[in-house]
Amino acid sequence: MRIGELSRRTGVPVPTIKYYLREGLLPAGELTSPNQASYGDAHERRLRLVRALLEVGGLSVAAIGEVLAAVDDGDGPVHDLLGAAATRLVPEYGGGGGGGGASGSGGGGAADAETVLARERVARLIEERGWRIASGNKAAEALVAALASVRRVGHAGFVELLDDYAEAAERVGRIDLDYVTRRVAREDLVESVVVGTVLGDAVFAALRRMAQVDASARTFGEEASDV
Amino acid sequence: MRIGELSRRTGVPVPTIKYYLREGLLPAGELTSPNQASYGDAHERRLRLVRALLEVGGLSVAAIGEVLAAVDDGDGPVHDLLGAAATRLVPEYGGGGGGGGASGSGGGGAADAETVLARERVARLIEERGWRIASGNKAAEALVAALASVRRVGHAGFVELLDDYAEAAERVGRIDLDYVTRRVAREDLVESVVVGTVLGDAVFAALRRMAQVDASARTFGEEASDV
Numbered sequence: 443m444r445i446g447e448l449s450r451r452t453g454v455p456v457p458t459i460k461y462y463l464r465e466g467l468l469p470a471g472e473l474t475s476p477n478q479a480s481y482g483d484a485h486e487r488r489l490r491l492v493r494a495l496l497e498v499g500g501l502s503v504a505a506i507g508e509v510l511a512a513v514d515d516g517d518g519p520v521h522d523l524l525g526a527a528a529t530r531l532v533p534e535y536g537g538g539g540g541g542g543g544a545s546g547s548g549g550g551g552a553a554d555a556e557t558v559l560a561r562e563r564v565a566r567l568i569e570e571r572g573w574r575i576a577s578g579n580k581a582a583e584a585l586v587a588a589l590a591s592v593r594r595v596g597h598a599g600f601v602e603l604l605d606d607y608a609e610a611a612e613r614v615g616r617i618d619l620d621y622v623t624r625r626v627a628r629e630d631l632v633e634s635v636v637v638g639t640v641l642g643d644a645v646f647a648a649l650r651r652m653a654q655v656d657a658s659a660r661t662f663g664e665e666a667s668d669v
Numbered sequence: 670m671r672i673g674e675l676s677r678r679t680g681v682p683v684p685t686i687k688y689y690l691r692e693g694l695l696p697a698g699e700l701t702s703p704n705q706a707s708y709g710d711a712h713e714r715r716l717r718l719v720r721a722l723l724e725v726g727g728l729s730v731a732a733i734g735e736v737l738a739a740v741d742d743g744d745g746p747v748h749d750l751l752g753a754a755a756t757r758l759v760p761e762y763g764g765g766g767g768g769g770g771a772s773g774s775g776g777g778g779a780a781d782a783e784t785v786l787a788r789e790r791v792a793r794l795i796e797e798r799g800w801r802i803a804s805g806n807k808a809a810e811a812l813v814a815a816l817a818s819v820r821r822v823g824h825a826g827f828v829e830l831l832d833d834y835a836e837a838a839e840r841v842g843r844i845d846l847d848y849v850t851r852r853v854a855r856e857d858l859v860e861s862v863v864v865g866t867v868l869g870d871a872v873f874a875a876l877r878r879m880a881q882v883d884a885s886a887r888t889f890g891e892e893a894s895d896v
Contacts, residue, residue, distance in 0.1 A: 615879075649808075653839045656802060
């Protein structure tokens with residue numbers, strides 16, 4: 443099909459498609475004449491994936507480029523490929539210290555203590571659950587930053603939920619992998635990780651909000667008609 | 670304490686604190702002279718919460734203002750208060766249609782069909798699980814948008830995982846509510862929802878990535894030292 447038809451099918455404007463082509467998010471079409479290219483179903487599918495990662499996943503164009511590079515990089519063992527895709531999908535946090543530019547004695551010291559505590563807790567969690575994860579894993583680092591932040595806002599008690607959360611996360615992780623391994627083709631497999639992780643986050647976050655509303659309705663015995 | 674001390678303790682620069690005061694994210698200090706104010710532990714705690722929502726939660730200043738308004742609004746039944754806080758924490762998706770400005774026959778029609786299917790599926794899920802959730806609930810709408818997007822990228826099979834996901838989400842929702850109801854004070858209670866939901870999302874997403882890496886390592890039997 444021509445670029446105009448690709449635009450009509452997906453609802454993505456032609457200039458936007460051309461921008462994705464320039465950025466490498468979409469492979470070039472097949473040249474049918476010096477200034478005309480033809481696009482196929484694979485282009486349509488990839489274009490829909492890019493839009494989903496942008497709109498539902500909230501990923502930046504740069505992050506999508508990195509993730510798609512992992513999808514398209516067909517070399518290496520399957521586990522490495524999955525790991526590379528999953529690791530590139532870890533959200534980046536600004537966190538770490540207490541925040542802005544000022545770094546007085548109290549703030550800096552307190553922030554470090556929280557991070558040290560969080561790091562110890564995460565290391566213990568990985569050991570206790572027997573998770574096969576390297577110590578510098580990006581997701582583990584993100585967990586340390588989030589837990590340190592939870593402590594910093596005075597909700598250290600929330601950290602006690604970590605084992606229950608990990609139990610539920612293990613269950614979801616197994617569901618995710620079952621889905622992924624049902625795929626046969628290698629490209630499909632990594633694409634499944636991307637879809638399952640990014641869109642799966644959105645799906646799970648929405649389900650969790652709904653479950654919270656339901657749990658609150660049951661606990662406090664009130665009608666939920668207004669929320 | 671004076672604003673300089675508040676800055677030192679939290680690591681947030683004085684001009685940033687003044688900006689939060691103007692935006693209403695932080696209540697005004699107690700005036701000790703016509704141009705000098707004093708701040709207490711409550712200010713320090715609130716300031717840390719604002720930074721955590723910005724840095725770990727990725728919320729905008731406007732969204733934080735809305736959420737804190739729910740925390741500070743002490744009226745109404747507990748369930749309404751929790752619902753209001755949880756609903757304001759639902760991520761906004763650009764989704765809905767296929768994307769950009771173009772709206773051809775194929776794209777628009779296909780997008781509508783996916784949304785209709787997703788809406789039916791979510792309604793069935795709510796009924797089957799007996800969740801006490803209103804039909805227009807914002808989280809349910811976000812779920813519809815995410816599922817429609819999953820179908821649009823050719824991963825309709827992922828929707829089959831919905832029941833398993835919902836089972837795990839119910840478990841996490843109960844953990845969340847147990848934590849929240851341990852709190853006695855009303856302000857603490859709603860603040861717990863905010864912390865538990867926003868920082869809890871970050872914690873759970875990180876745990877899920879780690880569990881995926883572990884599940885992949887077990888399934889494909891390879892060393893995980895590099896991821």
